[in-house]
Amino acid sequence: MRLLVLGGGGFLGFHVAAEARRAGHDVTVASRSGEAPFDGVEALAVDRYGDLSPLEDRTFDAALDTFSDADAVGRAAGLLAGSVGAYGYVSGMSVYHPDGPAVPRAGDPVRREGEALDDDPLQERSLAKLAAEDALGAFDGPVSVLRVGIMVGPRDPSDRFTWWPVRLARALAGRASRTVLAPGDPSRAVQYSDARDIAAFAVHALASGHDGTFDTVGPGRAQPLAAVLDACLEAAGGRPGDVTWAWAGEDALRDALRDVEEEARPLWFPEDQIPQDAIDSSAALAAGLRFRPALETARDVLAWHRERGEPGLAAGFDPTREAELVARCTTGTAPTG
Ligand SMILES: NC(=O)c1ccc[n+]([C@@H]2O[C@H](COP(=O)([O-])OP(=O)(O)OC[C@H]3O[C@@H](n4cnc5c(N)ncnc54)[C@H](OP(=O)(O)O)[C@@H]3O)[C@@H](O)[C@H]2O)c1
Numbered sequence: 001m002r003l004l005v006l007g008g009g010g011f012l013g014f015h016v017a018a019e020a021r022r023a024g025h026d027v028t029v030a031s032r033s034g035e036a037p038f039d040g041v042e043a044l045a046v047d048r049y050g051d052l053s054p055l056e057d058r059t060f061d062a063a064l065d066t067f068s069d070a071d072a073v074g075r076a077a078g079l080l081a082g083s084v085g086a087y088g089y090v091s092g093m094s095v096y097h098p099d100g101p102a103v104p105r106a107g108d109p110v111r112r113e114g115e116a117l118d119d120d121p122l123q124e125r126s127l128a129k130l131a132a133e134d135a136l137g138a139f140d141g142p143v144s145v146l147r148v149g150i151m152v153g154p155r156d157p158s159d160r161f162t163w164w165p166v167r168l169a170r171a172l173a174g175r176a177s178r179t180v181l182a183p184g185d186p187s188r189a190v191q192y193s194d195a196r197d198i199a200a201f202a203v204h205a206l207a208s209g210h211d212g213t214f215d216t217v218g219p220g221r222a223q224p225l226a227a228v229l230d231a232c233l234e235a236a237g238g239r240p241g242d243v244t245w246a247w248a249g250e251d252a253l254r255d256a257l258r259d260v261e262e263e264a265r266p267l268w269f270p271e272d273q274i275p276q277d278a279i280d281s282s283a284a285l286a287a288g289l290r291f292r293p294a295l296e297t298a299r300d301v302l303a304w305h306r307e308r309g310e311p312g313l314a315a316g317f318d319p320t321r322e323a324e325l326v327a328r329c330t331t332g333t334a335p336t337g
Pocket of ligand 1: 010030046049090148150
């Protein structure tokens, strides 16, 4: 397959290009920089708001777009109609209506413009994604829309998952406290996807000519936060009991973290912000989506973090702030295991 990745230098786009190359496909990426993410990939310099001529007169078996601006998405889809066999688009699971089913799936109600959701930080972004999904109507062949949730893994700029194995490795090495703040309670359901798994599914869906909307939030069912944190502890070289989890109450944390951006919270969102904690990815699983275990993701992000020279993390808390939050928000501490 000859695959065009619009945005192929970004977090997910990089992994799509890598998975496609691994599967033996030819890959072209398009972004403003015009830089190939690695050897063996053709790169085109394209500004989605400007001149798209580098995409003209080109044919591809498939194209994947990760962009959010609806006009730009529609423009590219229209330009590539007739010269690309199948189209893929990366949307988000926050498009589902907060008052919809507890376990939403494709076809369920989505957000609408002009609703009383103006204070919801997800509203604007979600409406943009919905408009972009609609704009794909400019394409004339099969379109697979992948609605993703929190994407994690190597190269994740948010560090929302990376925080955990890194924080735990610091604790085990004596560089941070062994009392570790944890959000909510151990049974709290948590969902995320390793971007490499989404990428592999995107490549598979395009190569198979799938047509439809897929929820792609892992790991296929919600898992308890404690299980994910224990996997992160194991990845860091620890065992249950090596650290003490300081479980912070939902209400206290919501108050304490009002000023903290969504992406700076390590896998923790106020329950009223993202009510869907059990996205149903069964259609995508039936179509070939596979999720790797938390332990593998945790080991790989820790290795990637060390390779990149262990910079400060975009998510999480400095030691003083974490200690303050433990003192202010926890009702008790408990070892895992
Ligand atoms: N991360 C998550 O947890 C999450 C959750 C839900 C949905 N999503 C969605 O998933 C998608 C994932 O994308 P990603 O992670 O790969 O994004 P990303 O890391 O932000 O990468 C963006 C890519 O687009 C290119 N780009 C940006 N502006 C451009 C322009 N004007 N013209 C042409 N290219 C441009 C960038 O390269 P240049 O800078 O060189 O142009 C880069 O290659 C996004 O649409 C995001 O909204 C993500």
